[in-house]
Amino acid sequence: MNSMTQTSVTGTRAQREWWRGAVIYQIYPRSYQDSNGDGVGDLLGIVERLPYIASLGVDAVWISPFFTSPMKDFGYDVADYCDVDPMFGSLADFDAVISTARALGLKVMIDLVLSHTSDQHPWFVESRRDRTNPKANWYVWADPAPDGTPPNNWLSMFGGSAWHWDSRRCQYYMHNFLTSQPDLNFHEPEVQEALLNVARFWLERGVNGFRLDTINFYVHDKQLRSNPPLAPERRNDKIAPMVNPYNHQEHLYDKNQPENLDFLRRLRAVMAPYDAAAVGEVGDAQRGLEIMGQYTAGNDLMHMCYAFELLSNDHPSASSIACLMAEVARVAGEGWACWAMSNHDVVRHISRWDLSPAAARAFATLLMCLRGSACLYQGEELGLPEVEVPYEDLQDPYGIEFWPEFKGRDGCRTPMVWEADALNAGFSTGRPWLPITLEHHRLAVSAQESDPAAPLHHYRRAIAFRHVHDALMQGDIRDVTADGDVLTFRRVSGQEEVLCAFNLGEATAHVTIPEGRWEVIGAELNSAAPRDGVALLGRWQPCLLVRAG
Known part of the structure; x- marks a missing residue:
């Protein structure tokens, strides 16, 4: 055999932890199952469908945000970390999720958005009131440059400057995403303690772990130094579309700061007594794998992280995957990856890579054989393609901003399809918040259950195969x-x-x-x-x- 690339990664511990090698099923709650007919999925809908998830053979579910929110970014703009938005139900409904999942042998991980809040969060409402209130330093505030412009060149992932002028304080506040998502100041000890208390609240409620949104965005450079430009040949679309000027900078100072490691150690210590685990989302187009290695090295940081190498537009080849594994061995050999091919932020991989049914089966099997844990996104097990959502039906502010060159994330967030012949494919008795296509109806769970050759059964077989072999779960x-x-x-x-x-x-x-x-x-x-x-x-x-x- 003519080897193009060779590598070896050695595991750090022989003891089995539940998260090591686990298969985690991501639920986007707005789009999973609507229990009350308002066209939006909810927690009781998840309770109803947990037996189906258990039938896949997965180890855990990751539930995207369901906290109180004005929904400018569909729950990733949190207004109350310790309550459920009425759209999704109540804390009692969440308790039902926990108890039902536990009875089915499933772990429950929830999505914590710690880098920023909604501008309607009481913390920010108080912080912006003046420069002397008790929470004045809880967010990233800065005086303007002498000419009144923002303090540096940092950019928002959603387009434009990462700074927004606030007339109450006559200062700018930082927002890595929407202007309605101000960034918390992790240099303030009280902020860190408040967020650790959020983790404690949910751990006491019975969750088994967290997916940590934008984990490398928590801490900013205290000196507010501007980012250097990024050479055109180094730009890529791993975390932002190429039409986004965010790709024109090397993000040395607005994120990826070394002080972040201290907070992650504190968070790990909070989780340890509960046998809980965390998987962090590393959003960086150039250094994602390196940061993943830093954040998962040893026993006192995060359990797992995922970067965007298999979530990018580049169709994986034998060579590119071998090179990817070599790079993981080089920069993250002592850490633990969590691989995903689809999620709520990217075009579904069936469409992104233009996969035939045979190719889709091969990649599903490959995912179950790679070293690391694995995330599956709802509907992935059905082979759902991306939906072309008409502009007039768009909900995602990201897609609305960059349409039509980038059409946003709505196409991967359309509702789950359960019954091929039912109204709205069994998702809701009301009008769904995003449209459901005829093609998705044909791929519904009910249509696939009776077909042994369907993608659904292949995923079940591949997951079961992984669990039978300890070498695949946690081996080198x-x-x-x-x-x-x-x-x-x-x-x-x-x-x-x-x-x-x-x-x-x-x-x-x-x-x-x-x-x-x-x-x-x-x-x-x-x-x-x-x-x-x-x-x-x-x-x-x-x-x-x-x-x-």
Whole structure:
């Protein structure tokens, strides 16, 4: 075999933790199940559908924000961290989510948005009142430059300056996202303690962990230094579309600050008595993997993080995945990744990479074989494509701002489809907040349950396969190689060694099997059987073997 790239990553602990290698199912609550007919999903709708989620064989659910919010950014603008928005139900409804999930053997992780709040949060209402109130320093305030312009060149992810003028204090406040999402000041000890108390509130309520939104945005440079420009050849669209000027800067000072590690250690210490785990979203286009490695190194920082390498527009190849694993080994070998191919912020990967059904199955199987934990986004298990939402139906302010070159995130957030022949595919008896297409109706759960060849059953088989093999759950990854379209690696844990080879192309390929006794596993995933030391792989076919004896 002509190896293009080789790498080895060694695990740091033999002891099994529930999150290590877990499969986590993301729920976008507005779009999962509506229980009261208002066209918006809610917590009781999630309770209703938890048995379905358990049937997939996943370990945990991650629920996107359901806190009190004016919904300018659909819950990622929090007005009360410790209550449920009436749109989604009540705290009692959330308790029902916890108790039902626990009975089904599912862990519950919730989405904490700690970097910023809504401008309607009582903290900000008080902070903006004047410069001397008790919360005056809880947000990032700055005087204007001598000419009245913002204090530096920092940009918002949603377009334009990251600074907004406030006439009450005659100062600018910082917002990495919408102007209605002011950034909290993590240099203020009281802010950190208040946010740790938010984590304590939900841990006491029974959650098993957190997904931490924009984890690398928490701390800003105290000196407010301007970011340097980024050379055009280094720009990419991993976290922002290329039409967004945010990509023109190297974000050295508005995020990614070393002081963030101190807060993460404090948060880990709060979580430890509850056996809770956190997965952080690392939003950085140039240093995402490096930051992931920093934030998950050792036992006192975050448990897992994910960067955007498999959430980008670049169609993965055997070579690019081998290079990705090599880079993870270099900058994050002692950490723990959480891989995802789709979520609520990016075009669904079926459409983003223009995958055939065979290719989609191969990538689903591959995801279950990579070292790390894995996140699945609702509807991914059905093979749902992106929806082309008409401009007049758009809800996402990001898409409205950059339309039509970037159409926003509504196309991946349309409601889950349950019953092929039901009104609104069984999501709601009222008009859904985003449209449901006929193509999605045809891919509904009810239509796939009776078809053994459907994507839904493939995901169930792939998840079950992962859980059977400890090497896949928590083992090392070794000897990652790419030869043409064939990606090969070994997963090793204790006495178990699994050989994984994937043909990630349309043409037939072959792979030479290392010497020794190997047994075919994953027959239910169309695993090829080697003959005379060689496995012939059809298009998008894996070969999965376990060392015998």
